Amino acid sequence: MYRLQLKPDAVVLLDGSGLSRQATPIATLKDEYGGVSNIIVDDHCYVLVNGSNTVKHWYHEAVEVLKTLPPLRTAQVLDEIGGIVSPNASSSPTGD
Numbered sequence: 001m002y003r004l005q006l007k008p009d010a011v012v013l014l015d016g017s018g019l020s021r022q023a024t025p026i027a028t029l030k031d032e033y034g035g036v037s038n039i040i041v042d043d044h045c046y047v048l049v050n051g052s053n054t055v056k057h058w059y060h061e062a063v064e065v066l067k068t069l070p071p072l073r074t075a076q077v078l079d080e081i082g083g084i085v086s087p088n089a090s091s092s093p094t095g096d
Contacts, residue, residue: 015052
C-alpha cells in the first residue's frame with residue numbers, strides 16, 4: 001500500500017513522457033515493495049509519475065493525496081502575490 005512521505009523527493013527523472021527530463025515533485029508516495037510515485041505539476045495540471053513514467057490511471061492512495069492539494073489556480077495566485085488568498089477571491093482573471 002502506498003503511503004505519503006513527509007517530505008517529497010528532491011527530483012524525479014522522467015523517461016519518454018513528453019515532459020521535461022526532470023521535475024520537482026510536490027508529493028511522494030512509497031510502498032513497502034520499493035514502489036515510488038510522485039505528483040508533479042506540468043502545464044498547470046497535476047500529473048502522477050510512477051517510477052519515471054507518467055500514468056493515465058491514478059490509484060486510490062494517490063487520489064486521496066490529490067484531494068488535499070490546493071487548486072492550481074490558487075497555487076498560481078499565491079506564487080504571484082507571495083501570500084495567502086481569501087477563499088472568496090474570484091478565480092476570474094478580470095476579478096468578476
